[in-house]
Amino acid sequence: xxxxxxxxxxxxxxxxxxxxxxxxxxxxxxxxxxxxxxxxxxxxxxxxxxxxxxxxxxxxxxxxxxxxxxxxxxxxxxxxxxxxxxxxxxxxxxxxxxxxxxxxxxxxxxxxxx
Amino acid sequence: xxxxxxxxxxxxxxxxxxxxxxxxxxxxxxxxxxxxxxxxxxxxxxxxxxxxxxxxxxxxxxxxxxxxxxxxxxxxxxxxxxxxxxxxxxxxxxxxxxxxxxxxxxxxxxxxxxxx
Numbered sequence: 001x002x003x004x005x006x007x008x009x010x011x012x013x014x015x016x017x018x019x020x021x022x023x024x025x026x027x028x029x030x031x032x033x034x035x036x037x038x039x040x041x042x043x044x045x046x047x048x049x050x051x052x053x054x055x056x057x058x059x060x061x062x063x064x065x066x067x068x069x070x071x072x073x074x075x076x077x078x079x080x081x082x083x084x085x086x087x088x089x090x091x092x093x094x095x096x097x098x099x100x101x102x103x104x105x106x107x108x109x110x111x112x113x114x
Numbered sequence: 115x116x117x118x119x120x121x122x123x124x125x126x127x128x129x130x131x132x133x134x135x136x137x138x139x140x141x142x143x144x145x146x147x148x149x150x151x152x153x154x155x156x157x158x159x160x161x162x163x164x165x166x167x168x169x170x171x172x173x174x175x176x177x178x179x180x181x182x183x184x185x186x187x188x189x190x191x192x193x194x195x196x197x198x199x200x201x202x203x204x205x206x207x208x209x210x211x212x213x214x215x216x217x218x219x220x221x222x223x224x225x226x227x228x229x230x
Contacts, residue, residue: 102146
């Protein structure tokens with residue numbers, strides 16, 4: 001158990017609506033990550049954060065924004081959801097000494113955009 | 115930039131037989147390597163990791179992997195599989211540039227199917 005919760009766990013929404021997914025950690029880790037998982041693609045990095053208010057883009061960041069106003073919470077927002085954003089979203093934290101990038105994952109959020 | 119290739123999308127194996135799941139990576143710098151397992155409708159669980167030192171690493175549930183720098187491979191093995199090993203297995207890499215803060219690059223996954 002990596003002390004990570006994600007909410008909601010499941011969500012169905014319609015094209016064009018805004019959606020925010022929340023990742024919450026209880027262990028005060030500096031680094032947090034958002035990935036999406038799609039069949040045939042494995043997991044791909046959307047955004048990551050290396051501290052409060054410090055974020056950077058990953059491989060598939062188009063259409064997504066993130067915010068981190070507190071160490072424990074990392075929010076992923078889809079400003080206007082599209083059907084191509086139907087996916088399972090995983091949050092992760094990096095645990096361990098700074099340069100040893102061992103990541104632990106939350107339980108995931110299944111998002112369906114109709 | 116790095117990439118990961120998992121050569122088999124699906125591997126069927128009989129129960130109690132050995133298994134090897136193959137992973138090759140591409141990177142111009144030194145890397146850390148990981149294997150994760152995902153059981154149906156669950157998140158990813160870390161199986162094992164190579165950070166430095168011995169090239170043979172042991173993980174949970176009887177799995178082990180060997181880092182081969184010359185072949186840029188990190189194959190996962192288990193000498194005798196059980197029905198409970200049925201899952202999706204992901205190989206992932208992280209390079210040492212940027213202090214290792216960047217995200218992981220994942221392969222597309224290998225579905226291990228254990229047949230009774």
